Amino acid sequence: xxxxxxxxxxxxxxxxxxxxxxxxxxxxxxxxxxxxxxxxxxxxxxxxxxxxxxxxxxxxxxxxxxxxxxxxxxxxxxxxxxxxxxxxxxxxxxxxxxxxxxxxxxxxxxxxxxxxxxxxxxxxxxxxxxxxxxxxxxxxxxxxxxxxxxxxxxxxxxxxxxxxxxxxxxxxxxxxxxxxxxxxxxxxxxxxxxxxxxxxxxxxxxxxxxxxxxxxxxxxxxxxxxxxxxxxxxxxxxxxxxxxxxxxxxxxxxxxxxxxxxxxxxxxxxx
Numbered sequence: 001x002x003x004x005x006x007x008x009x010x011x012x013x014x015x016x017x018x019x020x021x022x023x024x025x026x027x028x029x030x031x032x033x034x035x036x037x038x039x040x041x042x043x044x045x046x047x048x049x050x051x052x053x054x055x056x057x058x059x060x061x062x063x064x065x066x067x068x069x070x071x072x073x074x075x076x077x078x079x080x081x082x083x084x085x086x087x088x089x090x091x092x093x094x095x096x097x098x099x100x101x102x103x104x105x106x107x108x109x110x111x112x113x114x115x116x117x118x119x120x121x122x123x124x125x126x127x128x129x130x131x132x133x134x135x136x137x138x139x140x141x142x143x144x145x146x147x148x149x150x151x152x153x154x155x156x157x158x159x160x161x162x163x164x165x166x167x168x169x170x171x172x173x174x175x176x177x178x179x180x181x182x183x184x185x186x187x188x189x190x191x192x193x194x195x196x197x198x199x200x201x202x203x204x205x206x207x208x209x210x211x212x213x214x215x216x217x218x219x220x221x222x223x224x225x226x227x228x229x230x231x232x233x234x235x236x237x238x239x240x241x242x243x244x245x246x247x248x249x250x251x252x253x254x255x256x257x258x259x260x261x262x263x264x265x266x267x268x269x270x271x
Contacts, residue, residue, distance in 0.1 A: 026071035033064030039252065047249045054253050102259050109224030112241030114147070114216040118154050121147055121216040121242060122204045124197060124227060125160015125170030133177055135247065136220060137170070141177050143244035144218045148183055154216075156183070157207050159191040159200040197223070197261075198270045201231045214238040220246040222254045226262050229271045 040057035047054075114121075123144045126137035133141055148156055156178065160170025171192035179185055189207045194200045201217070208215065215236055217227045224241035231239040246254055265271045 026068045029064045029068030029071065033061045033068060036061030036064060042249060043253060047247060053257050054250075056256070057253070099259060102262050103255060106222055106225045106255060106258050106262065109228065109241050110221040110243055112221075112224050112228075112243040114240040114242040115214075117151055117214075118147075118216045118240065119213040120155050120157060120208050121218050122157045122159055122201065123174055124200045124217065124219040124223070125158070125174065125194070127163070128160075128166045128168060128170050128173040130167060133173055137174070138177075139220060139244040139246065140218050141174055143242060145178060145181050145183065147216070147218070147242060148178075148187065155187055155189065155207075157189045157191055157204045159194055159204045161192055161194050161199075197227055198230055198265065201227065201236075202234055205234060205236070210235045211237050214240070216240045216242045218242045218244060220244050220254070222246055222251070222258045226258065226265060226271065230265060233269075233271055 036057045040054060040061065043054045043057070121144055123140050126140065127134040128137065132138075144156055148154055158171045158174035158178070160174065162169035162172075166173075169192040171190045175185070175188050175190050178188060191200070191204045191207070194203045215231070215238060217224070217231060217239060219227050219241075221243040224243050228239055228241045262271065
């Protein structure tokens with residue numbers, strides 16, 4: 001059968017072109033896998049992390065390396081039916097579109113400041129260490145402190161229960177931290193039963209009027225989108241995000257984890 005430019009008369013790509021395409025894919029998979037593993041090592045050695053979620057980068061890196069090596073050696077992939085490979089490609093592309101769309105929504109909350117003069121602000125809990133608030137929680141509390149100093153009539157609700165590895169509830173630790181910085185105890189309400197973001201917001205509503213009070217949600221920038229949309233779904237009529245910073249090295253990990261959090265809350269009806 002006559003072939004022209006690596007393509008036969010039926011328009012099918014010739015073997016050299018297919019092999020070239022596979023070569024690019026296996027190299028990309030191997031390089032990406034190595035980068036994922038290096039990122040895992042960087043988090044493990046340098047960053048201050050509160051959960052073991054970052055191990056996903058190790059698992060993803062190993063999976064990509066194995067996939068790239070298999071493609072390089074012609075194992076598995078060439079023997080899969082073409083319809084299966086095309087279906088996988090379509091699913092992968094749709095997944096990428098969904099991921100980028102959700103990440104865009106998450107990024108939309110990074111610059112949230114909230115208006116001045118809010119009736120209440122709610123500080124969402126994060127891990128308490130033996131020495132005090134974790135780095136992530138301290139960022140939230142410092143942002144709340146700034147707002148409270150600028151708005152002396154605003155009441156703050158600190159929200160977070162006590163985990164198995166915490167010596168006090170997150171709410172109690174947050175209250176102590178703000179009082180030490182000079183915030184009057186009578187301006188602080190403590191919600192210490194919640195275990196997750198949804199409960200933080202639902203349980204905190206018992207201290208205020210969701211329909212008539214204006215409320216700011218103080219949390220790290222990557223968490224603002226999900227937190228404010230959970231609050232809206234709960235019935236908060238006037239809710240705003242107040243974004244605290246986050247660890248730069250952890251940002252990739254945080255964004256991936258938050259994507260999964262948004263999808264989970266969407267599927268269970270919290271958003």
